[in-house]
Amino acid sequence: MYNRAEAVDQNFVKFVLEGRFPEARSQTGLAESGLSAAEFMDLFETQIMSRQMDLRARILKNQNECFYTIGSAGHEGNAVWGKAFRLTDMGFVHYRSCPLMIQRAKQVPGSTPLYDTMLSFVASSEDPIAGGRHKVFGSYPLMIPPQTSTIASHLPKAMGAAFSVGRARDLKLETAVMPYDAVVFCSFGDASINHSTAVGAVNSALWVSHQNVAMPIIFICEDNGIGISVSTPTGWLESQYASREGLKYITCDGLSLCDTYRAAREAEQYARNRRKPVFLHMKCVRLLGHAGSDVELTYQSLAKVEATEFNDPLLHSARFALENDLATADEIVGIYKAIEAQVAAIGEYSKTRPKYLKREEVRESLIACAFPKASPPACSEAELRELLGPDVDKPLHLAKQINMSLAETMHRYNAAVVFGEDVAVKGGVYNVTEGLYKKFGARRIFNSPLDEQTILGNAIGFAHNGFLPIPEIQFLAYIHNAEDQIRGEAATLAFFSQGQFTNGMVVRIAGLPYQKGFGGHFHNDNSMAVFRDIPGVIVAVPSNGGDAVKMMRTCAREAWENGRVIIYVEPIALYMTRDLHEANDKQWTAPYPLKGEIKLGEFGVYGESKDLTIVTYGNGVFYSRQAAKILEDKHKVKAKIIDLRWMAPIDKEKLLEEIGSCSQVLIVDECRKTGSWSEWMCGAILEAGGKIPRVKVISADDCFIPLGKAAAAGLPSRDEIVHGALQLLNKV
Amino acid sequence: MRKRAVVICPGRGSYTKETLGYLRQFGNHVSPFLADLDKRRVQTGQITVSDLDNDTTFKPQVHTKGENASPLIYACAYADFTSINPEKYDIVAVTGNSMGWYLTLAFGGALDMRGGFDVINTMGSMMKDGVIGGQVIYPICDEQWRKSPERMAVVDKAVVKAHEISGSEIYLSIALGGYVVLASDQNGVNAVLKELPAVENYPFQLINHAAFHTPLLRPIAEKAFHTLPESLFHNPKFPLIDGRGCVWQPYSTSIEDLYHYTLGHQVVETYDFTRAVTVALKEFAPDTLILLGPGSSLGGSLGQIIVENKWHGLESKQAFTERQANNPVLLAMGRPDQRSLVV
Helix, strand or coil, rough: CHHHHHHHHHHHHHHHHCCCCCCCCCCCHHHHHHCCCCHHHHHHHHHHHHHCCHHHHHHHHHHCCCCCCCCCCCCHHHHHCCCCCCCCCCCCCCCCCCHHHHHCCCCCCCCCCCHHHHHHCCCCCCCCCCCCCCCCCEECCCCCEEEECCCCCCCHHHHHHHHHHHHHHHCCCCCCCCCCCCCCEEEEEECHHHHHHHHHHHHHHHHHHCCCCCCCCEEEEEEEEEEEEECCCCCCCHHHHHHHHHHEEEEEEEECCCHHHHHHHHHHHHHHEEEECCCEEEEECCCCCCCCCCCCHHHHCCHHHHHHCCCCHEEEEEHHHHCCCCHHHHHHHHHHHHHHHHHHHHHHHHCCCCCCHCCCCCCCCCCCCCCCCCCCCCCHHHHHHHHCHHHHHHCCHHHHHHHHHHHHHHHHHEEEEEECCCCCCCCCCCCCCCCHHHEEEEECCCEECCCCCHHHHHCCCCCCCCCCCEECCCHHHHHHHHHHHHHHHHHHHHHCCCCCCCCEEEEEEECCCCCCCCCCHHHHHCCCHHHCCCCCCEEEEECHHHHHHHHHHHHHHHHHHHCCCCEEEEEEECCCCCCCCCCCCCCCCEEECCCCCCCCCCCCEEECCCEEEEEEHHHHHHHHHHHHHHHHHHCCCCEEEECCEECCCCHHHHHEEEEEEEEEEEEEEEEECCCHHHHHHHHHHHHCCCCCCEEEEEEEECCCCCCHHHHHHHCCCCHHHHHHHHHCCCCC | CCCEEEECCHHHCCCCHHHHHHHHCCCHHHHHHHHHHHEEEHHCCCCCCCHHHCCCCHHHHHHCCCHHHHHHHHHHHHHHHCCCCCCCEEEEEEEEEEECHHHHHCCCCECHHHHHHHHHHHHHHHCCCCCCEEEEEEEEECCCCCEHHHHHHHHHHHHHHHHHHCCCCCCCEEEEECEEEECHHHHHHHHHHHHHEEEECCCCEECCCCCCHHHHHHHHHHHHHCCCHHHHHHCCCCCCCCCCCCCCCCCCCHHHHHHHHHHHHHHHHHHHHHHHHHHHHHCCCCCCCEEEECCHHHHHHHHHHHHCCCHCCCHHHHHHHHHHHHCEEEEEECCCHHHHHHC
């Protein structure tokens, strides 16, 4: 039979009635597992429910009513996780987790897991988690944040969440979401364990645990032996994880509910009591292919497919139920058929439920926050003076101002934690976190292993548990190997949960070019395109210390109150800059601003001019300010400079209004021209129509930044800005 | 093709003046059951159910008393349950309101018919020497049966105030669709009645009703555990939805848990009928809800829950009423026109 879904469906009934069952792979019985007869049958019913959901998804897909057919068939043993873990143990689960969700929902009276899941199959706007925006397994009442990951990119945050449990206990964090004795579990497949995110997450969990810091996490590998069409080499997982130091390895037969429950309890108890990581290896099978669109027979023989199908976990459970007099064959088929009818009816009804069709409706949840929090009161002037000392009145450069603003943020928000590479005792490579370790202690300022995926995963995980994470990425170029933790994970959380889950954070990144004496591409990276196209993310680029402090206040508040994901890029080259026009003029310094915020999207404006407006950010502001003085002093040209400050979101209308009727616009962009913000700026001006000003773009060359004296060769310079302005004004 | 039906069992207030003689009218086919019931009532020295139903006049002080109303409603609902035409309907789940949970257990097979009598009659007779506290009913929806945040706020405020002036704890006894049923001791009840602004006939105290589903009934729960053994309980034959929205399945029910829920949690904690019916609508996707008699006083609450869930697109009282007139989704067996569609 070509349609394997129908074959699996029909064979289950046929084989149960004929008494044809696969041989048991495990001898674990009820007594050894700790399950009662009723509990076994409860799990078995969950398995059947999940199977019927999978089968119905295929039927609805054929009617063009269902849009996601990656199923759980073969993985039905994972129902056990829904029973073994407490509702307060946060779970990050992969896309074959329907049984888990159904079973876990049984812990919450009044749950409707079949209906809720069906709504997500048919992409109804009433889907309680994602509002029909994606098929995700997630639920706020079940404390399962939704994951869209098809690889294991949710593992770093699971690790971070587990790490945060002990930290919340140590700090007696009042806003902690999980109790102090919670464990965190995450599930993934045998193919995705090979992904660097998974490897990195396990590595980091061990790195933390090795230092005797609590890491109560259970990595659950649901090993069906194949990733789409590629088989996992025999013994591969055992060879990598069975005897890894510091990692408790537990294996089970995922086709046996009893054996799986035995293993799950052992794993749960070990992680809970010892606060150490566990690798739980569940061996199961994959039925019905990778997804509805995957025709297994193109890469597997029919005999092999049928042999796998005969190892159906439902047949194993049915055999066990019969052997232990828990139900008769007719009763089992009765349950199967009753649930089939139930799921079919739910499917038919769900089809009639509303769906989002309009753009506005879809984007409604991009930055949603269902449970906004209140910030603690802002620090008073006296408080800040006491905290920061007499330096507040001195002329301070950018690095010092950010350093102080971090101290202010940590003082104001008990939940704020700072972590990253070298941020603790050393105080960061540019001393921006200097003194914080001493002031706030090792539990709030801590070093991370050298892995950006871990740093960002930690941030997401900590945010899930009620912290305000302020991770540091040492250099902008280092974000690229971990970008997906922002793009695919942090930024999508509110969108796929309608703001029920948020992971507010302020990711500080030292970046942008112009570093003198220390450089090369990796320390002078000048590409921010990677952030600007991520919907919902706020990108802050302060150009000077005063702005940096006020913008940090806004960032911390937005992250804390509204769960926003914020990228805060600090121009390294301006960290220690003091002078603007001439030596010792100290015009790039300022006293610490003791109050005030800069609103999201609010520009900085310098000068006034009807003839020339320079739009820029970061280092561009510094060089444009220098250029403006030369233009005025030597060429009698006045210029207005707009410092964007916030690279996303940009209020286009407001920006165009600020440019007004100025007839010449010079765009100064220190990032590489292709894909840069300057392209957007040109488009915005052009699109506005009306009287279009003359526009010139001075941006960085489409090249990597070299070492040494040539480091600034491809970057906009003061003189280039002067020259460009004069060109625009037809003065050269 | 048979329709999927969820059966709803009525609560304590369903046998009224209007339903007097219900058994005489609809209970002929269950006369052996009735005879047995009457016999057991005689054995316990209580007035028979048949006599109560055959009375020439409705006597509130007699008919609404727990020890009489409970078995009377049990018998009427049993007569209705056994009248459902199996050729037309597949019963996919059973649920009920308040005392309706005991009926749910009985009709769903978790109590046999004798066990059903034991539980219902015993629980109904627990307070024959005087009820503990009382219940007050009040609407929290607007004219179109949509939940009204303003009215809910009024209730919250009144509860706080009533607690302040009476010193009594005020509890949410039942979430009943567009109504709340509040419960307290009599002082608290009086204060609630005073504090809630009048809306049509509401608020009013439910006659001969105790402060069901509140901690005030803890002594009753304790007594029940001593009086009623776990052996009365069995695996249900249909999925049962309890007063939290939990589903008890035929093959996976822990008898011990069911026993403890029924005589413990259910007695002393809020009964969330709204949630129970919501679970029925969503998780069992029935074609029809069948409300057992006597009467049809739960019909409004059920309609409100349907509207709250926008079930089949019914988003207002008006839409629900129109649908009921043409192609009803709720069939109340206490209404002759709808009963004919069920039997």
